[in-house]
Amino acid sequence: MKTILIKCGGSVMDKLAPTFFESLKELESNGYQLVFVHGGGSDINRMLDLFQVPHEFVDGLRKTTAKAMEIVEMVLSGHTNRKLVSNLESKGLKAFGLNGSDSKFLQGRFIDRERLGFVGEVVKINLRIVSLLLREKYIPVITPIAITENGIKLNINADFAAAAIANALQVDKCIFVTDVDGIMIDGKLIQQTDIAEVQRYITEEKITGGMIPKVKSAIDAIEKGLHSVMIVSGEKKFFEGSEWSGTEIHAKERVLQ
Ligand SMILES: Nc1ncnc2c1ncn2[C@@H]1O[C@H](COP(=O)(O)OP(=O)(O)OP(=O)(O)O)[C@@H](O)[C@H]1O
Ligand SMILES: [Mg+2]
Numbered sequence: 001m002k003t004i005l006i007k008c009g010g011s012v013m014d015k016l017a018p019t020f021f022e023s024l025k026e027l028e029s030n031g032y033q034l035v036f037v038h039g040g041g042s043d044i045n046r047m048l049d050l051f052q053v054p055h056e057f058v059d060g061l062r063k064t065t066a067k068a069m070e071i072v073e074m075v076l077s078g079h080t081n082r083k084l085v086s087n088l089e090s091k092g093l094k095a096f097g098l099n100g101s102d103s104k105f106l107q108g109r110f111i112d113r114e115r116l117g118f119v120g121e122v123v124k125i126n127l128r129i130v131s132l133l134l135r136e137k138y139i140p141v142i143t144p145i146a147i148t149e150n151g152i153k154l155n156i157n158a159d160f161a162a163a164a165i166a167n168a169l170q171v172d173k174c175i176f177v178t179d180v181d182g183i184m185i186d187g188k189l190i191q192q193t194d195i196a197e198v199q200r201y202i203t204e205e206k207i208t209g210g211m212i213p214k215v216k217s218a219i220d221a222i223e224k225g226l227h228s229v230m231i232v233s234g235e236k237k238f239f240e241g242s243e244w245s246g247t248e249i250h251a252k253e254r255v256l257q
Pocket of ligand 2: 009039041159210211
């Protein structure tokens with residue numbers, strides 16, 4: 001079985017094009033099974049504003065107080081996950097929503113409680129339910145919330161959750177779907193790049209904001225054994241025939257033959 005992990009950014013959730021879903025169907029007919037992880041940055045911001053809960057980002061991660069965590073869970077599990085599952089279902093794809101914190105599916109720990117509050121990293125993954133759904137040909141749609149050993153729920157940056165799940169499942173491909181065509185440098189799309197080059201772009205501040213956790217988690221996943229990671233736009237057809245459009249990140253630069 002070939003598997004693809006697709007992280008769908010909150011940035012593009014409400015803008016997914018019909019051709020995006022065509023790409024998904026094409027992948028399925030090429031024998032790939034799909035697993036989704038979703039973000040929800042914009043939905044969360046809107047709700048935090050509504051409840052007048054202040055929010056700030058520290059090193060690209062959302063500082064999450066106990067009050068904010070309640071809202072993060074309400075929005076991600078109750079709204080964003082539902083939206084993506086319904087969207088996939090309405091396009092004829094069989095999807096099933098999963099909360100990362102249920103049954104210790106995603107086990108996490110605090111990164112730095114003092115600085116970041118209820119923000120975590122994934123330390124262990126229990127793949128039983130995902131495997132069960134894949135066996136029955138469902139597309140699991142995963143909310144990036146983890147649970148600690150003591151039962152505390154943690155907000156996990158969706159890019160990092162996606163990378164951790166991609167490694168645990170040993171997927172054949174990992175794709176980050178976002179609201180830009182891929183990594184843009186000086187206004188141009190970079191089609192192929194490698195770890196060293198991406199790190200240089202970060203140092204040169206040509207990769208900033210939300211693209212930083214994305215490329216960092218891509219690097220992490222590649223270093224842990226993934227062959228490559230793609231960053232693609234959800235507003236377009238990103239796979240046709242066997243051609244991908246977007247940025248592909250490899251361990252090392254490929255020698256063109
Ligand atoms: N070099 C770059 N190339 C492309 N995008 C970049 C670059 N540097 C920064 N960005 C920003 O990164 C953004 C994508 O990350 P962002 O976190 O906003 O979206 P997402 O991860 O898809 O959504 P969410 O965080 O809600 O899951 C782009 O919209 C762009 O503004
Ligand atoms: Mg993001």
